[in-house]
Amino acid sequence: MAYGGVILSNSLSFYQKRIVMSSRVQEKNGGASIPHVLSVAGSDSGAGAGIQADLKTCAARGVYCSTVITAVTAQNTVGVQSVHAVPEDFVAQQLKSVLSDMQVDVVKSGMLPSVGVVKVLLQSLAEFSVRALVVDPVMVSTSGDVLAGPSILSTFREELLPMADIVTPNIKEASALLGGIRLETVADMRTAAELLHALGPRNVLVKGGDLPGSLDAVDIFFNGEHFYELRSSRIKTHNTHGTGCTLASCIAAELAKGSPMLTAVRVAKRYVETALEYSKDILIGNGIQGPFDHLLRLKSGSHSFSRKDAFNPSDLFLYAVTDSGMNKKWGRSMVDAVAEAIQGGATIVQLREKDVETRDFLETAKSCLAVCRSHGVPLLINDRIDVALASDADGVHVGQSDMPATVARTLLGPEKIIGVSCKTVEQAQQAWIGGADYIGCGGVYSTNTKANNPTIGLDGLKTVCSASKLPVVAIGGINASNAGTVMGMGVPNLKGVAVVSALFDRENVLAETKKLHALLMEASSSTKMQ
Ligand SMILES: Cc1ncc(COP(=O)(O)OP(=O)(O)O)c(N)n1
Numbered sequence: 019m020a021y022g023g024v025i026l027s028n029s030l031s032f033y034q035k036r037i038v039m040s041s042r043v044q045e046k047n048g049g050a051s052i053p054h055v056l057s058v059a060g061s062d063s064g065a066g067a068g069i070q071a072d073l074k075t076c077a078a079r080g081v082y083c084s085t086v087i088t089a090v091t092a093q094n095t096v097g098v099q100s101v102h103a104v105p106e107d108f109v110a111q112q113l114k115s116v117l118s119d120m121q122v123d124v125v126k127s128g129m130l131p132s133v134g135v136v137k138v139l140l141q142s143l144a145e146f147s148v149r150a151l152v153v154d155p156v157m158v159s160t161s162g163d164v165l166a167g168p169s170i171l172s173t174f175r176e177e178l179l180p181m182a183d184i185v186t187p188n189i190k191e192a193s194a195l196l197g198g199i200r201l202e203t204v205a206d207m208r209t210a211a212e213l214l215h216a217l218g219p220r221n222v223l224v225k226g227g228d229l230p231g232s233l234d235a236v237d238i239f240f241n242g243e244h245f246y247e248l249r250s251s252r253i254k255t256h257n258t259h260g261t262g263c264t265l266a267s268c269i270a271a272e273l274a275k276g277s278p279m280l281t282a283v284r285v286a287k288r289y290v291e292t293a294l295e296y297s298k299d300i301l302i303g304n305g306i307q308g309p310f311d312h313l314l315r316l317k318s319g320s321h322s323f324s325r326k327d328a329f330n331p332s333d334l335f336l337y338a339v340t341d342s343g344m345n346k347k348w349g350r351s352m353v354d355a356v357a358e359a360i361q362g363g364a365t366i367v368q369l370r371e372k373d374v375e376t377r378d379f380l381e382t383a384k385s386c387l388a389v390c391r392s393h394g395v396p397l398l399i400n401d402r403i404d405v406a407l408a409s410d411a412d413g414v415h416v417g418q419s420d421m422p423a424t425v426a427r428t429l430l431g432p433e434k435i436i437g438v439s440c441k442t443v444e445q446a447q448q449a450w451i452g453g454a455d456y457i458g459c460g461g462v463y464s465t466n467t468k469a470n471n472p473t474i475g476l477d478g479l480k481t482v483c484s485a486s487k488l489p490v491v492a493i494g495g496i497n498a499s500n501a502g503t504v505m506g507m508g509v510p511n512l513k514g515v516a517v518v519s520a521l522f523d524r525e526n527v528l529a530e531t532k533k534l535h536a537l538l539m540e541a542s543s544s545t546k547m548q
């Protein structure tokens with residue numbers, strides 16, 4: 019399907035088109051259309067996965083969801099007791115009923131129990147255009163029951179995947195789609211993503227939740243050009259039934275709202291992680307794998323807030339710290355520079371303004387926040403807690419001569435992120451006691467960006483990292499020539515690098531960020547293999 023590229027590269031024209039297409043209806047009803055996902059999947063009587071998970075996910079994400087049911091399963095938290103496939107012509111009838119009447123933005127497919135149902139779906143998509151197709155290649159339920167047999171594999175490979183804007187297999191599904199190859203490491207997952215991409219989908223997300231021996235849940239995203247290693251913390255819970263369906267339908271929902279693909283994937287991962295954390299202790303059913311609560315956001319206040327909701331240490335991977343002087347020198351606005359950095363792979367942004375009027379700082383913060391929020395990337399404010407509060411940024415970064423972390427925490431409350439600059443083990447200990455979320459440790463190398471900044475070198479960085487109870491980001495003189503060395507050391511708690519000039523004192527922020535991201539990926543994957 020050639021539609022996904024439109025979403026990736028030009029979400030505005032997507033909306034303009036949709037407005038034109040639905041203008042007749044809107045004129046008639048005087049209403050506005052809302053983003054719409056059509057879920058083509060099986061029903062789960064236990065309501066943790068399938069159609070029911072998709073409906074709840076879209077509701078939680080503020081997106082309309084229509085449904086085409088391909089099979090009715092009798093299942094619960096113990097397993098799948100029985101499957102009743104809906105006749106193919108009736109699946110076709112449901113597709114026609116929805117697609118001939120409603121303006122669907124994104125189709126998300128889940129359980130497609132027969133070759134005939136896949137073909138019926140493809141025929142409908144040829145007849146009625148939608149903007150994107152998200153394929154969750156469901157084959158085996160989380161309880162281990164087979165939901166689509168091996169006879170369907172060649173149709174998935176040859177006909178469905180080439181139409182997909184993204185395909186989201188777990189390890190077992192990726193292996194099955196690739197003829198049973200062994201997938202045991204993150205490096206294997208990258209290979210699988212590349213091989214699956216060669217089958218035709220525009221993007222591939224290989225989900226590593228089942229990968230043995232990894233502390234984080236690592237997924238590999240590949241867009242044909244770049245690999246992204248997306249990490250989230252592994253939540254200790256039995257309530258994981260339906261995570262695959264939920265992730266795919268959340269990606270579809272975010273695409274329907276107009277997000278670029280990588281942003282949609284990032285937001286979806288964060289949503290699943292938050293929902294799992296929220297539901298980790300709920301008890302539904304007597305089986306070994308329970309469902310989780312998709313509608314957590316609608317219940318804020320009924321459950322105590324967890325720090326994990328606010329901050330994910332893997333966000334420190336490529337930390338872009340802005341500098342308006344550098345951006346001015348290269349003739350671009352702060353917002354454009356931040357947008358390019360995010361597009362290139364920056365995972366968190368800090369607005370560092372030393373010589374601006376407070377009012378201008380606030381306005382810039384608000385504009386940058388809009389860009390960051392639309393991409394699911396946190397925005398922190400350097401030094402200024404008042405600006406962070408007034409702009410509703412995601413947090414602050416403070417140094418040893420700024421507001422102490424403990425005071426910042428009191429002022430900002432539990433939901434904001436706080437980072438503290440530390441050069442010593444004692445400072446790192448104080449930051450932890452003060453309620454910080456991470457520490458920035460440097461200067462690793464000398465830099466022209468910050469005058470008279472003492473350096474601690476790689477040895478100083480190692481000492482602080484090893485003693486720190488908080489995740490660490492390295493800073494100071496880091497660029498494409500040494501980022502690999504810093505990340506490649508594989509020291510405990512070191513989650514990424516923070517850079518100013520290597521991104522912003524350059525002509526092309528997008529290209530420099532991509533380059534640095536690729537180097538960091540390479541260095542961190544090689545340390546994991548050691
Ligand atoms: C991620 C990160 N680490 C360290 C710093 C430095 O903060 P600070 O010591 O307060 O110095 P200034 O940035 O305020 O000059 C940082 N900004 N970000």
Ligand SMILES: Cc1nc(C(=O)O)sc1CCOP(=O)(O)O
Nearest residue numbers: 460461465467494495517518519
């Ligand atoms: C803002 C800042 N803090 C540092 C510290 O050591 O805490 S070094 C630094 C400047 C980093 O800029 P560049 O990436 O251009 O070297």
Ligand SMILES: [Mg+2]
Nearest residue numbers: 401416417420
């Ligand atoms: Mg400071």
